[in-house]
Amino acid sequence: MSDKIKFTVDGQEGLAEPGQTIYEAAKANGIYIPVLCHFEGLKPVGSCRICSVKSNGRWMASCTQPVTQGMIIENMTPEVEEYRKALIEMLFVEGNHFCPACEKSGNCELQALAYRYQIMVPRFPYLFPKREIEAFPKFLLEHNRCVQCQRCVRGVQTEDGQKIFALHERSNNLRINVDRQLATEMSNEQVQQAMDICPVGAILKKEAGFRIPIGKRKFDYRPIGSEIEEKE
Amino acid sequence: MTKPVIATASLAGCFGCHMSFLDIDEKILNLIELVEFDKSPIDDIKSFTRPVDIGLIEGGCCNAENVEVLGYFRKNCRILISVGECAIMGGLPAMRNTIPLKECLEEAYIKSLTVAPEDAFIPNDEELPLLLDRVYPCHEIVKIDYFLPGCPPSADLIWEALSALIQGRPIKLDYQLIKYD
Amino acid sequence: MDYKKIISKYNLDRTRLIELLKDIQAAEGYISEKAVAEVAKAFRISIAEVEGLISFYHFLSARPLGKYVVYLNNSITSEMAGRQEVALAFEEEAGCPFGKTSSDGLITLMETSCIGMNDQEPAALINEVIFTRLNKEKVKKLASWMKQGKPVQEMVEEFGDGANSHELVKAMVKNNIRKSGPVIFDDYLAGTAIHKTLETSPEAVIDEIKKANLLGRGGAGFPTGLKWELCRKEKGPEHYVICNADEGEPGTFKDRVILTERPEMVFEGMVISGYAVGARQGILYLRHEYSYLKKYLENILKKMREQGLLGKNIAGRGFDFEVEIKMGAGAYICGEESALIESAEGKRGEPRDRPPFPVQKGYLNMPSTVNNVETLATATRIMANGSNWFRAMGTSVSAGTKVLSVSGDCDRPGIYEVEFGLTIDELLKMAGARETFAIQVGGPSGQCIGEPGFSRKICFSDLATGGSVIIFNSSRDLFSVVANFLDFFIEESCGWCLPCRAGNVLLKKKFEKIIKGTGTRQDLKEIEAWGKIIKTTSRCGLGQTSANPVLTTLTNFRKLYESKIVKEAEFISEFDLITAVAEACILTGRNFQEENEHV
Secondary structure (H helix, E strand, O other): OOOOEEEEEOOEEEEEOOOOEHHHHHHHOOOOOOOOOOOOOOOOOOOOOOOEEEEOOEEEEOOOOEOOOOEEEEOOOHHHHHHHHHHHHHHHHHOOOOHHHOOOOOOOHHHHHHHHOOOOOOOOOOOOOOOOEEEOOOEEEEHHHOOOOOHHHHHOEOOOOOEOEEEEOOHHHOEEEEOHHHHHOOOHHHHHHHHHHOOOOOEEEOOOOOOOOOOOOOOOOOOOOHHHHOOO | OOOOEEEEEEOEOOOHHHHHHHOOOOHHHHHHHHOEEOOEOOOOEOOOOOOEEEEEEEOEEEEHHHHHHHHHHHHHEEEEEEEOHHHHHOOHHHHHHHOOHHHHHHHHHOOOOOOOHHHOOOOOOOOOOOEEEEEEOHHHOOOOOEEEOOOOOOHHHHHHHHHHHHHOOOOOOOHHHOOOO | OOHHHHHHOOOOOHHHHHHHHHHHHHHHOOOOHHHHHHHHHHHOOOHHHHHHHHHHOOOOOOOOOOOEEEEEEOOHHHHHOOHHHHHHHHHHHHOOOOOOEOOOOOEEEEEEOOOOOHHHOOOEEEOOEEEOOOOHHHHHHHHHHHHHOOOHHHHOOOOOOHHHHOOOOOOOOOOOEEEOOOOOOOOOOOOHHHHHHHHOOHHHHHHHHHHHOOEOOOOOOOEHHHHHHHHHHOOOOOOEEEEEEOOOOOOOOHHHHHHHHOHHHHHHHHHHHHHHHOOOEEEEEEOHHHHHHHHHHHHHHHHHHHOOOOEEEEOOOOEEEEEEEEEOOOOHHHHOHHHHHHHHOOOOOOOOOOOOOOOOOOHHHOOEEEEEHHHHHHHHHHHHHOHHHHHOOEOOOOEOEEEEEEEEOOOOOEEEEEEOOOEHHHHHHHHOOOOEEEEEEOOOOOEEEEHHHOOOEEOOOOEOOOOEEEEEEOOOOHHHHHHHHHHHHHHHOOOOOHHHHHHHHHHHHHHHHHHOOOOOHHHHHHHHHHHHHHHHHOOOHHHHHHOHHHHHHHHHOHHHHHHHOOOOOOOOOOOOHHHHHHHHHHHHOOOHHHHHHOO
16 A cells, blocks of 8 residues: 555545556546547557646646656646636637538547537637548548547557558648558458547548437537546 | 517528527427517518617628628627527538638539539629638627537527526536537 | 668668668658658558658658759848848749749759858758858859759858868858857867866766756756766666757757867767766767768767777776767757657657656667757866866856857847856847847747846846847837747647647737737737647647747737737727638629629
């Protein structure tokens, strides 16, 4: 017991294993910290910053920051929540998110976060960037919806570790580039995995959209994160 | 006390939001008790007859007429609400926003398979409202006071928002009320 | 093209992948699809990954470029010195706009971020050769030579002062050392510091540097001794010492001059640091823009080996240390230490998450120190003259001197080595600045100060700076300065994290609304709030400082902003109906204004 790390989130005490990130430690203690780019089992990259928390006056991404002894973390404070809301809104204007026409609507984590934060309209102007839709033998890559979370980059690779999805360019031109050859060789299971790993409707397995009726979708009735919050 | 006055308009939308509004079912009877309608496709009043308290706008602005109507609403309504995805962010019509207007029109009126060669021209009748370079969310053109998302927003959301406004109480947003589809 | 032959030179060493790609580009003018496929196959990485690497760096190209590639600096000092006229002249001569190649495939025109020549602008790189103080006439001459096929190096007619005219440099670049100081630019007898260092223990070296209170000269001011100590304490089969010579902050050029005039001191600093932390290998990460110094610096290393100051058994004391020069490929973000390490490993220069810090897991995941050029040169002087001598200069918190790169509106732009504690007023006088309206200290990521702040001091406890100082007189439009800086950050963001990638674009949009005169009080509030969001939530120093051009001018020049907005307006739309229907009018042959006259 003695090597456990004591920490608090919004006053609630928790115990963590050494090496756990703030996000993991909070989750293990039934505390939800919203995340988007993070995916269970993948190395965190801290790209969306939605999981930002404040500790000792400093801001940090809870998906990458290890929890330390005695850490006092601000998670659901109005200040932290306001920044998160802004970041979610930023994602909505950065890409072209036409929810009504999206295969992932209802199961989309970006949309679910916006529902959780009750976003009625983004504070930022829509940028309407010009983006492409790329077709591969077994799937489509809808760049309009991509949030550059790098989940596919990290989670979908060849057996010998080659990147099928890779980051391309930089700045606001950053996008996902697919290795055509390797994409062609992907198995059906791997394509399904890619679609599942994508938090939004950017990677679409062909003939697999709109399968779940409205009312039965993941986030129709339960806010994202409630599975963690309801555990304890 | 006089009843609050409501006006509605559908700009670049599909009337789905108006349909959803009517979907409040028998509550519409309560609503009529509470409010009066002015300019609206629902009662077919074509122009404003008095100052309006709440204006509901469905659809974004895709042409010059939309802009004019929206401006007209802003002038005549104390509170203006963007109702639905199209009013809020352009909605599906805004899917053209990343394609040049020329390409859109040529695709529809010149290159389309169903266009007979002799009819291949871009409509230019003066009666037609001129298209804008892209579809604009309403709040980029005039000040909008409230936003009700959804495609369409559920009847319950519209009802809750309107009754809260009329009663002057804060709006209560249950999780299920906010949806973008 | 025999790609296999080029590839085989690199022994499938991933850390040299950028160098390999540069090699291919040098041979073929660009990196073709076929080359990418060959490289990917050889290294057993995906084609997408190689493409991603190429697309990250400004000076790597997957599309064919002209025989001559002009990279014209677009930083603010270049603008102030007449960049626009030069740009137009290039476009006229090449017959193509920037971003394109002339129809005969001869000349490609590219814009580029600050190339470290701010005291001699407008400046450009043509291929890898630097051309300074350009004007219309010079562009015409250069273009005519290009059309004759003259080698670029032969277009340099006059060489600069000091080592700029060395036979291995032969650059027209000028040092412009206006004020020399005791730490960096005073005479230095090669080997002095190394000999003294190797006479003591590594712990004693760290102790001496700590006693000197040497703080990092790159701008962040982290205590160098502590960094070395932390690195030394980390266990690992290898330790690495990295010299950060990737100064990319617009307005900074002091490392260029230090590397030109005091390279031995820099390299000795690396040896000293290597001895202190227990490293056998050092890397000088040199920005691509300074490629013209590479051969010269390699020659210095060669000489040091001959003198027994580098290599095996240094100074006969059994210490082995080598230095390798690694070239950047055009990315401001690589000045950030963890991004620099990624780049040195042959990857996209994306910052890492910390912890682990580079001193724990740096280059190849081994404990590494990353120090600025000036920091290492300063360490050399400290070891030669002692910490007491050093601490007698500067202020109590900020000991020693600082090399400043001064540019903009002043009579004597150039290099100033000054003691910490110098006030802005004193600096302005020294540089011959008149009617100064604003001064940018620390580059775009630093602060913009107005007259009330001119009594402030340059030191870590007041105005910290990596060295960039840009002066603006009252004829300058501060808003164009801010706009230029914002564009710089938008361009140079690596794009990894959302607030920096998208936030800066949105901030610029809002800023433009204010410049246009359509801003409201609400817009001012929002621009401040948005700037804070970016600053607070960004992943690395770039994003955490990218809003500074707006935030610091908003604080220090509030009245200027207030005068731009429409105070009484609650809401001003940027929408303009006439503009919005203009295209439809052309397509339909209608006239919107005429039609609406008789309504």
